[in-house]
Amino acid sequence: MTDTVADVTPEIAPSSYDAAQRRSDAIWRKIESDPSGLRMLTGDRPTGALHIGHYFGSLRNRVRLQQAGVETWVIVADYQVITDREILGDIRGSVRELLTDYLAVGIDPERATIFTHSAVPALNQLMLPFLSLVTQPELERNPTVKAELAAAGKSAMGGLLLTYPVHQAADILFCHGNVVPVGKDQLPHIEQTRVIARRFNERYADGEQVFTEPDALLSDAPTILGLDGAAKMSKSLGNTVMLRMSPDETLKKIKKAKTDSERRITYDPEGRPEVANLLTIASEATGRTPEEIASEVGDAGSGTLKMLTAEALNEHLAPIRARRAEIEQDPEYLFGVLRAGNERANEVAEQTLARVREVMGMVY
Structure with missing residues (x-):
């Protein structure tokens, strides 16, 4: 029943x-x-x-x-x-x-x-x-x-x-x-x-x-926040990474993502939502846990986290983008x-x- x-x-x-x-x-x-x-x-x-x-x-x-x-x-x-x-x-x-x-x-x-x-x-x-x-x-x-x-x-x-x-x-x-x-x-x-x-x-x-x-x-x-820390990504707010973006455009977007002033990277969705969002994106793109990625970045800071996230995302999306370029023709x-x-x-x-x-x- x-x-x-x-x-x-x-x-x-x-x-x-x-x-x-x-x-x-x-x-x-x-x-x-x-x-x-x-x-x-x-x-x-x-x-x-x-x-x-x-x-x-x-x-x-x-x-x-x-x-x-x-x-x-x-x-x-x-x-x-x-x-x-x-x-x-x-x-x-x-x-x-x-x-x-x-x-x-x-x-x-x-x-x-x-x-x-x-x-x-x-x-x-x-x-x-x-x-x-x-x-x-x-x-x-x-x-x-x-x-x-x-x-x-x-x-x-x-x-x-x-x-x-x-x-x-x-x-x-x-x-x-x-x-x-x-x-x-x-x-x-x-x-x-x-x-x-x-x-x-x-x-x-x-x-x-x-x-x-x-x-x-x-x-x-997962819920992916906007790169500006907004509750969700929105094209009208310009806080997104579009599937159709190039690797360079993706990197530029991720580099501008909001983080915080703490150098050590930790996964804390409640206390550090913007940092946790980048870790979530990297996790979804790689299949690794956010905690594992945070531990790897450690004291290297948000700049390193952003580079890692952009590279992981670009690698994950590469076949999708190649297929997209073919289809839109x-x-x-x-x-x-x-x-x-x-x-x-x-x-x-x-x-x-x-x-x-x-x-x-x-x-x-």
Whole structure:
């Protein structure tokens, strides 16, 4: 029997975190023994090329799951670019950059379905019945929605941002995704999706399981801070190392990273977060522990740590960058991958919408 979470609110209580962790642990065990039947939905908003925060935080894990045999669906969430932005920018160019990074890091279009929101009408049509299953207070309580509103610097919430968790539910449920790799901060979105799936089955399908409640797949992927010490890397803040950067550009960025005045290098995430961040990056790039790297650098200071981190990062990213340079020379290939994924996504979405209409009595 699976753990269930009370469906009165998408906010996550400590006991529900525990339940989500138990379900996640069970999925990891299944992946190791027999991943058949698992369908992963993951993706990003196309706001430009990706950086090492994306790579170490999620992209590398997606490739790992794909290679383990988990069926992989990757959404390029172009409609979600306008949830908190008034100026679109070069959406097509951003989608191209995102696709290039996806393929360069190892997402295989022969084993993964890569598609865009805007090209799958039936997916977006699911928003209507799903919206009937949630209340305004439930949506307003979602901590991610509140955080996005604050980050956008706005006092009034737009309708698309308010309903963002429902749109995400449609992303997951249209293709019957049952595994969603997320961090703990995104668990409220997954719980909202579970609530919507449960309520749809109960209200419109007389208890029949039209939609399976998906599970969060939690990992111990590191959080990479911005090089200026900010809580996360952001292209708009210029505190990132982009995957597409050259070795020299990477070195320049790392040299400017914020550290502290202490000469001896130690791994202390709470007391010395900026130094710990560089050690984490070097650790992820080399497979060595941060403590081991800190001990090696010792009294040589932050300059030596920065050089070591830049060299490790450049060595780790070299094959990805070589593949990226090759892929970006053929934009028609990139958009061909996307067209094939959109075709597959449309087939599945139309089948799902047809089933929804059937159980709702809307086939005429």
